[in-house]
Amino acid sequence: MPPAYRRRLNPALSIRPLVYAPRRLINIAVVGAALALGGGAAAFAQTAQKAAGGYETKAPRAILMDSGADLVLYEKDADTQFIPASMSKLMTLALVFRELKAGRIKLEDGFNVSEYAWRTGGAPSKTSAMFAPLNTAVPVDELIQGVTVQSGNDACIILAEGIAGSEEAFVKMMNDHAKEIGLTQSHFANSNGLPAEGHVMSARDLAILAKHLIDTYPEYYHYFGQKEFKYREKFTFRNRNPLVWADIGVDGLKTGHLKESGYGLVASGKRGDQRLIVVVAGLETANDRESEARKMLEWGFKSFKPFRLFNEGVKVSDALVWGGTQHYVPLVGNGNIDLLLPASATGAVSASIIYDGPIKAPIRKGDQIATLRVNAAESSATNEIPLYAGEDIGQSNFAMRGIDSLLVLAFGWLL
CATH class of the missing domain: 2.60.410.10 (D-Ala-D-Ala carboxypeptidase, C-terminal domain)
Known part of the structure; x- marks a missing residue:
């Protein structure tokens, strides 16, 4: 050598x-x-410096990176695998956007709501859902909004089945694509992040995935910043990412919460020409999730310059x-x-x-x-x-x- x-x-x-x-x-x-x-x-970035000025967060796992520079500004236990909950929906969307960009599916295509999707992720599941009716066809455009705004578990399964024929086949696509884009600490067992053995990610992988979405699919990134989604004239869903509602420049991406994993958030914001990506995970409350992510972004924007x-x-x-x-x-x-x-x-x-x-x-x-x-x-x-x-x-x-x-x-x- x-x-x-x-x-x-x-x-x-x-x-x-x-x-x-x-x-x-x-x-x-x-x-x-x-x-x-x-x-x-x-x-x-595989390693990063200790934060300048002694910055620290109470989030058990966290990473902050400058997206344009591919530079990690701060990290804490960023390579440890954990249960990502709904933050792993970003990988589902990465495949959806890939299929759209390749022309293999279209936004107006209608995907069928199977009984499996309805029972596992829809109303009967008593989990986060967009409440797509059984045996109906839902346009891809609405399903994407059902994921980005409402975090619908049913929407993820419907997209998975519509693209790959079954959720199992789609999950294989997820794991294959994860390797292609450099995710080294991720393994997926389903399309929506519901509790499943072996379904894990790391904070660094989530940041890499967020950057991939931002850089590769700018034409679809606006879905993450959409504040409301009106569906079937019956539901008005509000974006679950609290930082999208704050006036701090955040325009995406995704929250996550399970009892087993605590509260987590992947967010990105832009000020001027600088874009930052933050990931926090394992926090005890939704308020902690919001405040720790916000503080880290504010620190990053004010503490570094070119x-x-x-x-x-x-x-x-x-x-x-x-x-x-x-x-x-x-x-x-x-x-x-x-x-x-x-x-x-x-x-x-x-x-x-x-x-x-x-x-x-x-x-x-x-x-x-x-x-x-x-x-x-x-x-x-x-x-x-x-x-x-x-x-x-x-x-x-x-x-x-x-x-x-x-x-x-x-x-x-x-x-």
Whole structure:
């Protein structure tokens, strides 16, 4: 396995706060180890710093992330599996939105209300329901609102059966898709989060899922912020997410509660160009759920700000190349390289380049080949930013590749 190379930049780079608008933040990920080359998109934050200023929450499990920066601002027991209750309905909706976007279903399609859906999640179940009548056809559009606004367990089963033929088949789709989008601590046993053995998620997975919904399906995200849903001229359902009703910029996503799991909430809010995602879980009361999520969002919005490190097109550093027409390839960001740091930061940071190498030629301009790791001087806030090849590097001839191999054996490319 090739070594992970690290090239340290100026140990005390001076950067300046951004004052322009609109703010542009490139994708950032906080990870526990060097990123493998050619692995595609950077992994979502796997580790995070202690919160600046000693912030703490009484939620047993929590995470706060900046969605645009892929940066975790705060976390507490974020990787422990727990019973997510209705928050797991977000995965059901992720599949519904995927099918809509692919054109395999339409909003006006009517899905049949089976006896299983009616008994298990409808009126006879005495659980959260949209009360869809047995043996009727309900449009997908109304079923989505039945989930996002009313948290209807029947609506989830009806959608599952309409898409996959049975809830069992749909659950397999849920678990398969969870792996595809990077959920590592999640397993689903049903479509609605009702108590079931092995139905678990983590706070981090819920944040990843929320970000996936926001980024991948912006055309459907408005359903989460809908305050009321009038159904069959008989029911008026009010959105169960209390933060949607508060004037703090929150526009989604989902609450959850079971006796076994306590009160939980996944919420997202936007102020200016900054979007935050918060997850709290395991709280004792609905009031605690609302207040802890609100306080965490407020803290996040006021405690972090963007800094400019490199302008677009500026070379950050070089990476070593094996078998190329050049021994080094310039590294650049995808546009401006901006950081998200505590608002109290002076702008002094330490930075290093990490990559698996030497990098084998040929290399195409725009290939992601390294990571810029930046640490704030005043805190343990860490940003990890993908870096890309700034130019094409062709493959050298056989003789030159042989010389490169000897250099690696003799000097380990410490040139």
